[in-house]
Amino acid sequence: MSQKQKNETMGEHSFLLPDLAATQALAVRLGRLLRAGDVVALYGGLGAGKTAFARALIQSLQAPLGLVEEVPSPTFSLVQHYQIGPLGLWHFDLYRLSGPGETHELGLEEAFAEGVSLIEWPQCVESRLPPNRLEIYLEIPADAGIQESRRQVRLAGYGDWPERMQNV
Ligand SMILES: Nc1ncnc2c1ncn2[C@@H]1O[C@H](COP(=O)(O)OP(=O)(O)O)[C@@H](O)[C@H]1O
Numbered sequence: 001m002s003q004k005q006k007n008e009t010m011g012e013h014s015f016l017l018p019d020l021a022a023t024q025a026l027a028v029r030l031g032r033l034l035r036a037g038d039v040v041a042l043y044g045g046l047g048a049g050k051t052a053f054a055r056a057l058i059q060s061l062q063a064p065l066g067l068v069e070e071v072p073s074p075t076f077s078l079v080q081h082y083q084i085g086p087l088g089l090w091h092f093d094l095y096r097l098s099g100p101g102e103t104h105e106l107g108l109e110e111a112f113a114e115g116v117s118l119i120e121w122p123q124c125v126e127s128r129l130p131p132n133r134l135e136i137y138l139e140i141p142a143d144a145g146i147q148e149s150r151r152q153v154r155l156a157g158y159g160d161w162p163e164r165m166q167n168v
Protein backbone atom coordinates (compact mmCIF):
# COMPACT_ATOMS: atom_id res chain seq x y z
CA MET A 1 0.00 0.00 0.00
CA SER A 2 1.43 3.42 -0.88
CA GLN A 3 1.89 6.11 1.75
CA LYS A 4 -0.90 8.12 0.17
CA GLN A 5 -3.36 5.26 0.32
CA LYS A 6 -2.38 4.57 3.89
CA ASN A 7 -3.12 8.13 4.87
CA GLU A 8 -6.44 8.43 3.17
CA THR A 9 -9.50 8.54 5.36
CA MET A 10 -11.39 5.42 4.55
CA GLY A 11 -14.41 5.79 6.75
CA GLU A 12 -16.08 8.82 8.21
CA HIS A 13 -19.10 9.49 10.38
CA SER A 14 -20.29 12.89 11.60
CA PHE A 15 -23.12 13.49 13.97
CA LEU A 16 -24.38 15.69 16.75
CA LEU A 17 -24.00 14.70 20.41
CA PRO A 18 -26.83 16.57 22.16
CA ASP A 19 -25.36 16.34 25.67
CA LEU A 20 -22.65 14.82 27.86
CA ALA A 21 -24.60 11.57 28.18
CA ALA A 22 -24.49 11.17 24.40
CA THR A 23 -20.72 11.67 24.39
CA GLN A 24 -20.40 9.10 27.17
CA ALA A 25 -22.61 6.65 25.31
CA LEU A 26 -20.47 6.99 22.18
CA ALA A 27 -17.37 6.39 24.32
CA VAL A 28 -18.92 3.20 25.71
CA ARG A 29 -19.81 1.94 22.23
CA LEU A 30 -16.33 2.64 20.88
CA GLY A 31 -14.72 1.21 23.99
CA ARG A 32 -16.30 -2.15 23.25
CA LEU A 33 -14.49 -2.24 19.90
CA LEU A 34 -11.01 -1.65 21.32
CA ARG A 35 -8.22 -4.16 21.56
CA ALA A 36 -4.49 -4.04 22.24
CA GLY A 37 -2.65 -2.12 19.56
CA ASP A 38 -5.43 0.38 18.94
CA VAL A 39 -4.68 4.09 18.78
CA VAL A 40 -7.40 6.70 19.17
CA ALA A 41 -6.42 10.32 18.49
CA LEU A 42 -8.72 12.84 20.18
CA TYR A 43 -8.86 16.26 18.54
CA GLY A 44 -10.73 19.36 19.67
CA GLY A 45 -10.16 22.62 21.52
CA LEU A 46 -10.10 23.15 25.27
CA GLY A 47 -13.37 22.05 26.81
CA ALA A 48 -14.51 20.19 23.72
CA GLY A 49 -14.92 16.99 25.73
CA LYS A 50 -11.83 14.91 24.96
CA THR A 51 -11.19 14.04 28.60
CA ALA A 52 -14.88 13.48 29.29
CA PHE A 53 -14.92 11.04 26.37
CA ALA A 54 -11.75 9.24 27.49
CA ARG A 55 -12.97 9.03 31.11
CA ALA A 56 -16.28 7.46 30.10
CA LEU A 57 -14.49 5.01 27.84
CA ILE A 58 -11.95 3.96 30.49
CA GLN A 59 -14.57 3.63 33.22
CA SER A 60 -16.80 1.55 30.96
CA LEU A 61 -13.95 -0.93 30.52
CA GLN A 62 -13.13 -0.93 34.24
CA ALA A 63 -16.68 -1.32 35.55
CA PRO A 64 -17.29 -4.94 34.45
CA LEU A 65 -14.11 -5.93 36.32
CA GLY A 66 -15.25 -4.18 39.48
CA LEU A 67 -12.48 -1.62 39.15
CA VAL A 68 -13.49 1.74 40.53
CA GLU A 69 -10.82 4.28 39.82
CA GLU A 70 -10.52 7.99 39.38
CA VAL A 71 -9.71 8.91 35.83
CA PRO A 72 -7.93 12.23 36.16
CA SER A 73 -7.03 14.36 33.19
CA PRO A 74 -3.37 13.74 32.34
CA THR A 75 -2.89 17.48 31.75
CA PHE A 76 0.13 17.65 34.04
CA SER A 77 1.37 14.06 34.09
CA LEU A 78 1.07 13.88 30.26
CA VAL A 79 0.20 10.20 30.53
CA GLN A 80 -1.80 7.92 32.81
CA HIS A 81 -1.58 4.17 32.57
CA TYR A 82 -4.42 1.80 33.46
CA GLN A 83 -4.28 -1.94 33.76
CA ILE A 84 -7.74 -3.27 32.99
CA GLY A 85 -7.57 -7.02 33.33
CA PRO A 86 -5.20 -8.17 30.59
CA LEU A 87 -5.51 -4.86 28.74
CA GLY A 88 -3.05 -2.01 29.23
CA LEU A 89 -4.48 1.41 28.42
CA TRP A 90 -2.48 4.61 28.10
CA HIS A 91 -4.25 7.98 28.25
CA PHE A 92 -2.07 10.80 26.94
CA ASP A 93 -2.64 14.54 27.00
CA LEU A 94 0.10 16.21 24.96
CA TYR A 95 -1.19 19.79 25.24
CA ARG A 96 1.80 20.91 27.27
CA LEU A 97 4.40 19.58 24.88
CA SER A 98 6.00 22.34 22.90
CA GLY A 99 7.15 20.18 20.02
CA PRO A 100 7.81 16.72 18.67
CA GLY A 101 11.31 16.76 20.24
CA GLU A 102 9.81 16.32 23.70
CA THR A 103 7.86 13.18 22.92
CA HIS A 104 10.61 10.60 23.23
CA GLU A 105 10.29 9.98 26.97
CA LEU A 106 6.58 9.28 26.83
CA GLY A 107 6.72 5.62 25.91
CA LEU A 108 4.46 6.11 22.92
CA GLU A 109 5.85 3.18 20.99
CA GLU A 110 5.47 0.87 23.99
CA ALA A 111 1.87 1.97 24.35
CA PHE A 112 1.16 1.50 20.64
CA ALA A 113 2.71 -1.96 20.69
CA GLU A 114 1.21 -3.26 23.92
CA GLY A 115 -2.14 -1.73 24.60
CA VAL A 116 -4.79 0.83 23.79
CA SER A 117 -3.69 4.45 23.43
CA LEU A 118 -6.05 7.39 23.81
CA ILE A 119 -4.27 10.60 22.84
CA GLU A 120 -5.57 14.10 23.52
CA TRP A 121 -3.78 16.84 21.56
CA PRO A 122 -2.06 14.36 19.22
CA GLN A 123 -0.78 17.09 16.87
CA CYS A 124 2.82 16.81 18.14
CA VAL A 125 3.04 13.10 17.44
CA GLU A 126 1.01 12.86 14.24
CA SER A 127 3.95 11.62 12.21
CA ARG A 128 4.41 8.74 14.66
CA LEU A 129 0.81 7.58 14.73
CA PRO A 130 0.29 4.20 13.13
CA PRO A 131 -1.62 4.07 9.85
CA ASN A 132 -4.27 1.93 11.51
CA ARG A 133 -5.99 4.42 13.79
CA LEU A 134 -9.21 6.15 14.73
CA GLU A 135 -9.35 9.92 14.84
CA ILE A 136 -12.12 11.63 16.78
CA TYR A 137 -12.82 15.33 16.30
CA LEU A 138 -14.98 17.00 18.94
CA GLU A 139 -16.23 20.52 18.45
CA ILE A 140 -18.45 22.95 20.30
CA PRO A 141 -20.90 24.44 17.78
CA ALA A 142 -19.93 27.93 16.66
CA ASP A 143 -23.22 29.46 17.81
CA ALA A 144 -22.87 27.94 21.28
CA GLY A 145 -23.62 29.73 24.52
CA ILE A 146 -21.63 29.35 27.72
CA GLN A 147 -23.71 26.42 29.01
CA GLU A 148 -23.69 24.62 25.69
CA SER A 149 -23.79 20.87 25.92
CA ARG A 150 -24.05 20.03 22.23
CA ARG A 151 -20.96 18.72 20.51
CA GLN A 152 -20.34 17.98 16.88
CA VAL A 153 -18.30 14.84 16.45
CA ARG A 154 -16.52 13.41 13.45
CA LEU A 155 -15.00 9.96 13.42
CA ALA A 156 -12.32 9.33 10.81
CA GLY A 157 -11.18 5.75 10.63
CA TYR A 158 -8.12 4.42 8.86
CA GLY A 159 -6.88 0.90 8.23
CA ASP A 160 -9.41 -1.60 9.57
CA TRP A 161 -11.45 1.05 11.39
CA PRO A 162 -13.99 1.83 8.65
CA GLU A 163 -15.25 -1.72 8.92
CA ARG A 164 -15.06 -1.87 12.68
CA MET A 165 -16.89 1.40 13.29
CA GLN A 166 -19.76 0.77 10.88
CA ASN A 167 -22.35 0.43 13.61
CA VAL A 168 -21.21 2.98 16.15
N1 LIG B 1 -21.78 16.77 25.00
C1 LIG B 1 -20.70 16.93 25.80
N2 LIG B 1 -19.61 16.16 25.60
C2 LIG B 1 -18.51 16.32 26.37
N3 LIG B 1 -18.39 17.20 27.38
C3 LIG B 1 -19.46 17.99 27.63
C4 LIG B 1 -20.64 17.88 26.86
N4 LIG B 1 -21.53 18.79 27.32
C5 LIG B 1 -20.92 19.42 28.33
N5 LIG B 1 -19.68 18.96 28.52
C6 LIG B 1 -18.75 19.46 29.54
O1 LIG B 1 -17.67 20.09 28.85
C7 LIG B 1 -16.48 19.88 29.59
C8 LIG B 1 -15.47 19.17 28.72
O2 LIG B 1 -14.25 19.17 29.40
P1 LIG B 1 -13.06 18.20 29.05
O3 LIG B 1 -13.60 16.85 28.74
O4 LIG B 1 -12.06 18.33 30.11
O5 LIG B 1 -12.53 18.88 27.69
P2 LIG B 1 -11.15 18.69 26.94
O6 LIG B 1 -10.48 17.49 27.51
O7 LIG B 1 -11.55 18.53 25.50
O8 LIG B 1 -10.39 19.97 27.16
C9 LIG B 1 -16.83 19.07 30.82
O9 LIG B 1 -17.04 19.95 31.90
C10 LIG B 1 -18.12 18.39 30.41
O10 LIG B 1 -18.97 18.11 31.50
Ligand SMILES: [Mg+2]
Pocket: 050, 051, 052, 073, 093, 120
Ligand atom coordinates in the same frame (compact mmCIF):
# COMPACT_ATOMS: atom_id res chain seq x y z
MG1 LIG C 1 -8.55 17.17 28.30
